[in-house]
Amino acid sequence: QKEVEQNSGPLSVPEGAIASLNCTYSDRGSQSFFWYRQYSGKSPELIMSIYSNGDKEDGRFTAQLNKASQYVSLLIRDSQPSDSATYLCAVVGSGNTGKLIFGQGTTLQVKP
């Protein structure tokens, strides 16, 4: 079992729809969780960080964390073609090393 798991997709949604991206992690002691967006050939760009159970909203993006179930999700409302990218879930392990453990990424395609 991978430490951080994501469905590689592609996830295809029509423009204007809600895209839901999911991630599960194995280390129960993890405290910090991140979503990065990566366009093809570019470096990852931080979208959201979340540390507490519940929802965190930033514009069209909402991150959701459920530590009991060990999953974190990202919702993108009113999806735009420019949102088409690979979304990486990353988790800081409980060893307090600061190292991020990345999932393999989910490719999102928003069709006009």
Add this chain to the structure above:
Amino acid sequence: EADIYQTPRYLVIGTGKKITLECSQTMGHDKMYWYQQDPGMELHLIHYSYGVNSTEKGDLSSESTVSRIRTEHFPLTLESARPSHTSQYLCASSDPRGLETQYFGPGTRLLVL
């Protein structure tokens, strides 16, 4: 917003050459990281540093080496480049006061012929 820089952005070089990929950040972050990523594939941590004179190997074995003589500078060196080293190399830094949020540089695309 992060200020982290990588040079060169693109490099095409012949087999056997020695290369150094530069990474610098102006945020005073103690922690810095090097990742390797092939097109469409996962990120792999190859080196990290928690401060000056501290370097560790990452999760993916790499023939490259790193040094950390100054807080802001974390260069990666390949003594003898091979075609198998062709990849994208990404540098990142983080501030533990910022709950370990990592910020990435723009990356270096390396092609070894």
